[in-house]
Amino acid sequence: MLSRTAENLFWTARYIERAETNARLLEVGARNSLIPNTGGGYRNEWESVLQAGGTAGGFAEKYGDMVQRNVETWMFFDRDNPSSVASCIEQARENGRIVRTALTSQVWDALNSASQDIREFARTERSKLSVSDLVDWTLRTCALIRGASQSTQLRNDGYDFTNLGHCLERADSTARLLDVKYWVLLPQVAFVGSGLDNYQWRTILRSMSAHRAFNWAYGGEITPRKIVDFLVLNRASPRSLLTSVEGAADHLDRLARAYGRATPAQTAVRGMLGELAEATVDDVFDEGLHEFLTRMILDTSRLSGVIYETYLSGDAR
Amino acid sequence: MPDYFNEMFDGSNVRMPYRGLDDWSTEMPLELRNLKQSEAEALFRRIGITFAVYGEGGSPDRLIPFDMFPRVFGAEEWRRLEAGIKQRARALNAFLVDVYGRGEIVKAGRIPAKLVYCNEAYETAVVGFTPPKGVYSQIVGIDLVRTGPDEFFVLEDNCRTPSGVSYMLENREIMMRMFPHLFQALRVAPVENYPALLKRTFASLAPAKCEGEPRIAILTPGHFNSAYYEHSFLADMMGVELVEGKDLFVEGEYCWMRTTEGPKRVDVIYRRLDDDFIDPLCFRPDSMLGVPGLMNVYRSGGVNICSAPGAGVADDKAIYTYVPDMVRFYLGEEPMLNNVPTWQCAREDDCKYVLDNLPDLVVKEVHGSGGYGMLVGPKSSKEQIAAFADKIRADPDNYIAQPTLALSTVPTFVDEGVAPRHVDLRPYCLVGETVELVPGGLTRVALTEGSLVVNSSQGGGVKDTWVMAE
């Protein structure tokens, strides 16, 4: 398939995944704002939400103060925020439009309707749109697009590139969310193990729609060790680093088989997978959670680079 | 008020091809009509068919109004049209082979040398090279208007990359979905094999160095182009890759496509960008849309480019006047389709006549398109006419003039019910090893009452075009 087509499919998936992550973050922020005075008050909560999404700087530049309504606008509607749900959906749709011929009509319909809905929202009076409705809409829409893709797309190379996009974006966002929380907690070592700490950690779980799954899997007290195990090393956790990297490895193997040749991308993903599969929570904490996550983020982006060089750039011979 | 030919009604009688549509339209309750209309619009929007035809520019997300009342031709009417269209397409291609080769028509004094060789669209870079099977223009879009039962006039020829064919196909698709019973009751000839015919046309024109089944690709300027939907639609319907310039590169004797499995050779390129942009090493050096070195591969037989660079010289408005002569010269036949009488402002006598008769004439720029930069005399004010006369005097070579034609009308849904509106027609003739024409085309309709301008940028819409099977 055309390299550029593969690249557009890859990015369509990444943007869908990113839209969902940001909608969940918005939900977390909105929820936290309902529970005042957890430590520094909800103002801090919004800040950490923006930091997790990596757009705190952009927000401060445009709006200044943390006013909830502005944060909501910023995270959902604002086209100046490249990670806002609206931006991500439009980018996904545009990437999809470019490769319209590589998509089934169900997938295109889902993408196109999503973009039309977004435009409709933008024309609707804000007081008629509740945050929870917007978040629900996003989760439903992303699920619809993913579902349409999983159930109607041919299981060909395009399918693999789409799923590589999903896997890499998930790996990246999981690592980043964990890492940001780490920094937010860092100055407050005293809080470790306190109610506040738990609250912060719970936020992470919630932002990945994983808090109930976590309870089922682990039960009892939320501890950093359990969280790290769940979000980094647990194969059952749908957004854990291991699950994401394993998914990437599967799809790269499928590509290698289909094209009849192994590539540096396989080598790169196997390296990551080998380490994650062997690692224990102790290994992670021995290295330092931040150091470990930084390395993972770097490895993921390196893997992304190798995939680009190998398949998406069109320069490989 | 001139007398316009109504394609449906001859007095109070319904003309043959339209039998069955009278009851359909009069019996359709307004509610149902509105429902169907919004259904059609929703369908267009959902499939994403939002683009401008004929290089008119405009927002890529704009919808062109679709009128549900079909425009119909009888089998016999169409047979005559078809013969005329194919004849013209053959003559235009013969002309191109000639003017890039021996130039017999010029030597014979049938057409002035300067008009051909100094034409902006004449490419010296392809002189002496004949493309596969001598076909320069694989898709000839001929714009026609009708003024009477048997009177058709060619307004202009489009030999480069005529657009709008996706409307022909989608309009039909939507009509069949919305009014299946009409298609059950009436025998409408299908157009759906157009993409297959187009693919066969390209496949029959593989370059000299191609062995085996040729790989075809459509070259688009990119997704910001207003006709991107059409490029992508055609690629999909033909099952070929849609590429941008940066997806292709030249190495050795061939042109290659960048794929996830490494380079794949491309043999036939259906390009939807202008000559100037095809290859920065041959034409405009600042083109970012083309493929460096592509023309060298083309000229040495490693790839075919459709339409052939330089094909535009045949559809130039100044050359248009000579097309009937081409038919006689190359085919030894009498032209079956008439040209509209045309005055060349470049000629002194013609220019004088034009300036004296501006209120009755339509004046166009030689290289203009999209209905811009033109004057419709009968519809213009004294001031507008005076201002246009100054423009003609300043640069007479740039203008041609034609009489105002009494364009035929077809019933069209309007707020008050059904009313006649003026239409034109663009059929798409395919030239490869054989010359093919699907029974249909794109009918454009001027939705404003009395308007003769059918361009979508100026209030025009589109209709499904039916040819009744015998």
Add this chain to the structure above:
Amino acid sequence: MRLSVSHVTTYRYDPPRRGMVQSLRLTPAVFEGQQAIDWRVDVPGGFRGAAFRDGAGDWVETVSLQGPMPEVAVTVQGEVETRDLSGVLRGHRETVPPVAYLRTTNSTELDPRLRELAGDALEGASLQDRLDQAHRLTSAVRDAIEYLPGRTHTGTSAAEALEQGHGVCQDHTHALISVAIASGIPARYVTGYLFVDDGNGHEASHAWAELHIEGMGWIGFDAANRCCPDDRYIRLGSGHDATYAAPIRGLAEGTGSETLEVAVKVSESSQQQQQQ
């Protein structure tokens, strides 16, 4: 005359670039005025591809380099036996109709000053004697544009050069093409080499115009040197203007800084070398 040519063009890229493609018009034209004894065009690391003779009679070659490469060198080495035909391009095979060269480009576009220059030059000239007209136009251009390197650039048009009143051979040639076309004489841009025996390495890469004179065919006119090409000239290829006639047209993917270095040497082959 037997001339030997050494011509190296080096492109340097920072950062290194990928995917370079070049279209080369670097082979001596085939006509009675010259015959290549030995001619080699080399692009180290380059992949030779599509080659053909175009309608204007030029041999065109394609070279591609995958890269990434920090530099690309195009090397020309050769020997040509030349004859003085007083500028007449005798025995040259081409199929482009001369009338096609009555078109101007951005570089040769006419303006009132160029028209005036053409009009003044031909004042009193015989309407029939096209050859005399060509000579008059050549002199007029040379009088109007002083030879002064470094003041014009590759994008300077004929009109701009005339307004400035100085330029190099490219500007003289563009101006001559313009005024010739204004006078109804088909004209084109020709590139090649010029042997100058002054020992100080005068610009050896050269350009001049060819004008089509009814009944005689294409004839070279070198406005910069006020003469018609003789056996000191080696003709490569032609085009509507400098861009279209360029011996090397190339592009690499990506962006970054690009520097160009050209070294040309044209010398008379010594008897000794000839015997080797």
